[in-house]
Amino acid sequence: MGTTGTRQAYEFPTGSAPPLGQVRSWLRDQLSEVGRITIADTELLTTELVTNAHEHADGVAELRVSVAWDRDVVRVEVDDRRPHLRPRRVTNQDPTSPHGRGLALVEAISSAWGVDTGTGYKTVWAEIPVL
Structure with missing residues (x-):
């Protein structure tokens, strides 16, 4: 396949709930090749x-997506401004709890995921295999 795709960014309005329908539509537009x-x-x-990020880190600053054709993955990066709050790896969850399955889904779907921090920000990233 080709080379690493261009990284595209979606910026979120501050102080509001994330427009998830708009985000999904934007993703479909960006990923029309997969x-x-x-x-x-x-x-x-x-x-x-x-x-x-919205529920635990005061919202999303930016979302980025790129396609790495040389590795056949889609890379998603979500930035927030709470670097001291790091997502925990999935542990045994109470099956009756209504919360706590988000990172289990991330682990199940992605080929790799992690967290990078800097001064005043945190990026949670994940890579999804291109099928």
Whole structure:
């Protein structure tokens, strides 16, 4: 396949709930070159990361997506401004709890995920295989 795709960014309005329908539509536009399964997986994973940032880190600063054709993955990066709050790896969850499954989905869908921090920001990233 080709080379690494251009990184595209979606900026969020501050102080409001994330417009998840708009985010999913934007993702479909950006990922028109990959298959429907990859797009659906990316939409689900991105929705989880954006929701986590909104609920636990005062919202999302920016969302970026790129396609690395040389590695056959879609990379999603979600920035927030709470670097001291780091998502925890999935542990045994109470099956009756209504919360706590977002990162389990991220782990199940992605080929890799992690957290990078800097001064005043945190980026949670994940890579989804292109199918």
